[in-house]
Amino acid sequence: MIIMARTKGYPEALEKKLRDQRYYREDSNPDFTKNVKAISRTIPHMCYQCGTCTGSCPSAPRSSYRIRHFMRRAVLGLENEALTDPDLWLCTTCYSCSDRCPRDIIPTDVIMAMRNLAFKRDIVPVNFLKTVQAIYSSGHGVPNNDVNRAAREKLGLTRDPPTTHMYPEYIKGIQKILDHYKLKANADRIVKEREG
Amino acid sequence: MAEKKKATTKKTESKKEDTKKVAPVKQEVKKQAAAPAAKPKAAAASAAAPAKATVGSTTKQGDARIGVFICHCGTNIAGSMDIEAVQAYAKTLPNVAYVDNYKYMCSMPGQSVINKAVKENKLTGVVVAACSPRLHEPTFRTATKESGLNPFRFEMANIREQNSWVHMHDREGSTDKAKDAVRIAVAKAALLQDLFPKSVPVEKAAMVVGAGVAGMQAALDLAAAGIKTYLIESDMSIGGRMSQLDKTFPTLDCSQCILTPKMVDVGRSDKIELMTWSEVHEVEGYIGNFDVTIRKKARGVMTPKEAEAKGIVGGGCNGCGDCEAVCPVVKPNEFEIGMKPRKAIYINHPQVVPLIYTIDFNSCVKCGLCVTACGPEKRAIDLEMKDEFVKVKVGTAILATGYDIFPIEKKEEWGYKRFENVITSLEFERLICASGPTGGHLVRPSDGQTPKRVAFVLCAGSRDNTGTGKPYCSRFCCMYSLKHAHQIIEKIPGCVPYIFYMDIRSFGKMYEEFYYRIQDEGAKFIRGRVANILEDPKTKNLHVMTDDTLLNRPVDMEVDMVVLAAAIQPKEDTNRTRKLFGVSCSMDGWLLEAHPKLNPCGTTTAGVFLAGVCQGPKDIPDTVASAEGAASAASIPIHMGEVELEPYFASCIEEKCAGCGMCVNLCPYSALSLVEKDGRTVMQVTEAKCKGCGTCGGFCPGGAIWMNHFATPQIVAQIDAFLLGGEQ
Numbered sequence: 001m002i003i004m005a006r007t008k009g010y011p012e013a014l015e016k017k018l019r020d021q022r023y024y025r026e027d028s029n030p031d032f033t034k035n036v037k038a039i040s041r042t043i044p045h046m047c048y049q050c051g052t053c054t055g056s057c058p059s060a061p062r063s064s065y066r067i068r069h070f071m072r073r074a075v076l077g078l079e080n081e082a083l084t085d086p087d088l089w090l091c092t093t094c095y096s097c098s099d100r101c102p103r104d105i106i107p108t109d110v111i112m113a114m115r116n117l118a119f120k121r122d123i124v125p126v127n128f129l130k131t132v133q134a135i136y137s138s139g140h141g142v143p144n145n146d147v148n149r150a151a152r153e154k155l156g157l158t159r160d161p162p163t164t165h166m167y168p169e170y171i172k173g174i175q176k177i178l179d180h181y182k183l184k185a186n187a188d189r190i191v192k193e194r195e196g
Numbered sequence: 197m198a199e200k201k202k203a204t205t206k207k208t209e210s211k212k213e214d215t216k217k218v219a220p221v222k223q224e225v226k227k228q229a230a231a232p233a234a235k236p237k238a239a240a241a242s243a244a245a246p247a248k249a250t251v252g253s254t255t256k257q258g259d260a261r262i263g264v265f266i267c268h269c270g271t272n273i274a275g276s277m278d279i280e281a282v283q284a285y286a287k288t289l290p291n292v293a294y295v296d297n298y299k300y301m302c303s304m305p306g307q308s309v310i311n312k313a314v315k316e317n318k319l320t321g322v323v324v325a326a327c328s329p330r331l332h333e334p335t336f337r338t339a340t341k342e343s344g345l346n347p348f349r350f351e352m353a354n355i356r357e358q359n360s361w362v363h364m365h366d367r368e369g370s371t372d373k374a375k376d377a378v379r380i381a382v383a384k385a386a387l388l389q390d391l392f393p394k395s396v397p398v399e400k401a402a403m404v405v406g407a408g409v410a411g412m413q414a415a416l417d418l419a420a421a422g423i424k425t426y427l428i429e430s431d432m433s434i435g436g437r438m439s440q441l442d443k444t445f446p447t448l449d450c451s452q453c454i455l456t457p458k459m460v461d462v463g464r465s466d467k468i469e470l471m472t473w474s475e476v477h478e479v480e481g482y483i484g485n486f487d488v489t490i491r492k493k494a495r496g497v498m499t500p501k502e503a504e505a506k507g508i509v510g511g512g513c514n515g516c517g518d519c520e521a522v523c524p525v526v527k528p529n530e531f532e533i534g535m536k537p538r539k540a541i542y543i544n545h546p547q548v549v550p551l552i553y554t555i556d557f558n559s560c561v562k563c564g565l566c567v568t569a570c571g572p573e574k575r576a577i578d579l580e581m582k583d584e585f586v587k588v589k590v591g592t593a594i595l596a597t598g599y600d601i602f603p604i605e606k607k608e609e610w611g612y613k614r615f616e617n618v619i620t621s622l623e624f625e626r627l628i629c630a631s632g633p634t635g636g637h638l639v640r641p642s643d644g645q646t647p648k649r650v651a652f653v654l655c656a657g658s659r660d661n662t663g664t665g666k667p668y669c670s671r672f673c674c675m676y677s678l679k680h681a682h683q684i685i686e687k688i689p690g691c692v693p694y695i696f697y698m699d700i701r702s703f704g705k706m707y708e709e710f711y712y713r714i715q716d717e718g719a720k721f722i723r724g725r726v727a728n729i730l731e732d733p734k735t736k737n738l739h740v741m742t743d744d745t746l747l748n749r750p751v752d753m754e755v756d757m758v759v760l761a762a763a764i765q766p767k768e769d770t771n772r773t774r775k776l777f778g779v780s781c782s783m784d785g786w787l788l789e790a791h792p793k794l795n796p797c798g799t800t801t802a803g804v805f806l807a808g809v810c811q812g813p814k815d816i817p818d819t820v821a822s823a824e825g826a827a828s829a830a831s832i833p834i835h836m837g838e839v840e841l842e843p844y845f846a847s848c849i850e851e852k853c854a855g856c857g858m859c860v861n862l863c864p865y866s867a868l869s870l871v872e873k874d875g876r877t878v879m880q881v882t883e884a885k886c887k888g889c890g891t892c893g894g895f896c897p898g899g900a901i902w903m904n905h906f907a908t909p910q911i912v913a914q915i916d917a918f919l920l921g922g923e924q
Binding site for chain 2: 046048049050051052053054055056057060061066068069096099100101102103104
């Protein structure tokens, strides 16, 4: 209500701009930088913000995803900002940035580390969880379908690839691995919470 | 804390064990320790005068009176250890007659503490526990000398670089370590001998390797100081990289215009012997007396001087170019980075010094047309010419070998050598230069059109930790790219330069002002390192992809031409050159200076100096300054006339020497030889050549080699002092 009074009903975009966007010392969590470094096994604290990663990124021109922005947050330990930004899930893991980074950092793995940390806080888009469910039931993130089967046949391949599709008896093994990490249980729980 | 305690107990345990193990060795050591006392007598008796000078009197161990002086170095040392405890401990050591400490031992009052103590306590040796001997050994040696002792009766215990600075947060541990260091130094000091440095005469000539702007400046300075200077250049003409440049930042002087007078001076000076198309083949000797063999590569063309020596009066090359006109072989000109043709007989460019043609024998077909064109009077061309070897003797040498451009095609994402319109900055220099392949018109290599949008990619291969590029900043790319931007704004109306940068490093005098000026002229700066470049196959235009980091938006900019400010790297044959002169290189491949701040022109080899970019990236002002510094340093020994050598050389204990000669082959400096003496074959040391490395002393099976100042008994005493914890 106070905000409304201040901006006298201006559009929401201006409201967002007027918000205090400075960062304060307490926003920064040095352990976040350390954790990201440990999980990613690369050197995110060495980023000098040249922009090669965003410049290489096929996702950047098509979305609001800015990998350099996440690298900056890794350097500064801006944990909440990084983990709650929905852009975190827009990386296609093509590794172009990792090929070209002049500081020899692997930005893709930094993103993967942040996703792991986010998942620990149940921050994860539902489509990622549905992928988990698909792997659990079929052994594939993107299971085979009739269009693919026809295409494979045309190319002289078997209708199903020699994976769990051809040998469904091995799905059990995959399920055992996912159960060990409680991945399926967590996915089911969060999907249920979100979708009821 | 608990861990630390564990470590200490372990240490004492192992010490005890060591004591047991070492005990039998200790006796042997004592036997050996008797040797030095006997040795000088024998040496003196066997009369050779230099032997007298090298080995002085030895104090018997019991008579030694050592003074220990502990430096606080402000809080550098005192801040991380208990000086009082180290002092109290030092008092308990054998042979220690006096202990003191002072805030800054290297200061004048600190040195007078030493002076006074030596005189009042009749000390025979001085130990200073302070910084590294690399820093203050000369200072305290002088102080020891001034107090009346031989300067080599001084020993330094390093309790700063190797102690307080690395154990800053372990007060107890660093105090213990300092006690160890002092005990070890005292053990050696008790056995030190008087030593007398040798002087050797210095040849009144110098050599400069490389005749770019650094080498030329150094040679001109040496010549102006009255020193005969050999200037060796592997290319056919002098001027180096600077002669390839068009204009120079920030003054926009024409590079050739300011360089040509220097080139002419070098050619004209009667003190400079210019040897182009030549390489250093072999170097022997030491400061003051380097014997250098120079390979004069077969040039195929005689200078007037050479022709006259062969009896062809009035002959030799006069640079008329008649030969070039008839030569049927066409090759790319390396000076123009392959953008202009040359013949098999050629000069780099019209203003070359010396103006003598050269035959590229790798492409010459020996048709003889040039010989006919040259005519019977000049008779300058000799198609059968062979490499010649010339020997010269010099006192000092300066290396000014310069740099190469990093092969930027290795960074594949920028498409150099794949896309025609991606060029390097050096190619840009040649294209924009009036004497270049296009007469100063900047054109696209793909279609000869004038570009309207030019992108400059900074840090191309520099500041790169991937292992492909170079981790260092090449230091002058920012500035020349600003200059390039200015040149296209000036020459091509409506053309916009886009500078893709990470940081603009405009650090020199008037450099930041130059940056201001170029921005004002209309250059567009985009802060983002270029991620990759794509080519439009139809138009041959280029798409520069990056992130405008200040807008936080990805950029895809279509331009007509891209100029890569490629990194620089040491010359290809740097490794060969540095091995010839015994100079090291740093991690990045550039030649290593003696001290990065306080001795940037010197090297670890006495008498060899560095000038210009071979030591690390430099712009022209820094290169010239470094060359003048190197010339000044290289002229000092020559003007002094003689140099003092550290008396650390090996000497032979003749009665123990079996004359086996194994040491002679081991010596890396060819300082040893076998001679007949009193009917026996014994080894003899050429002291001026010996560097005191100890290879022979460590190897000699009979223990017949005495390493002055690092003698076996002295070193064994140090090891004992460490292992036995002070018992002698």
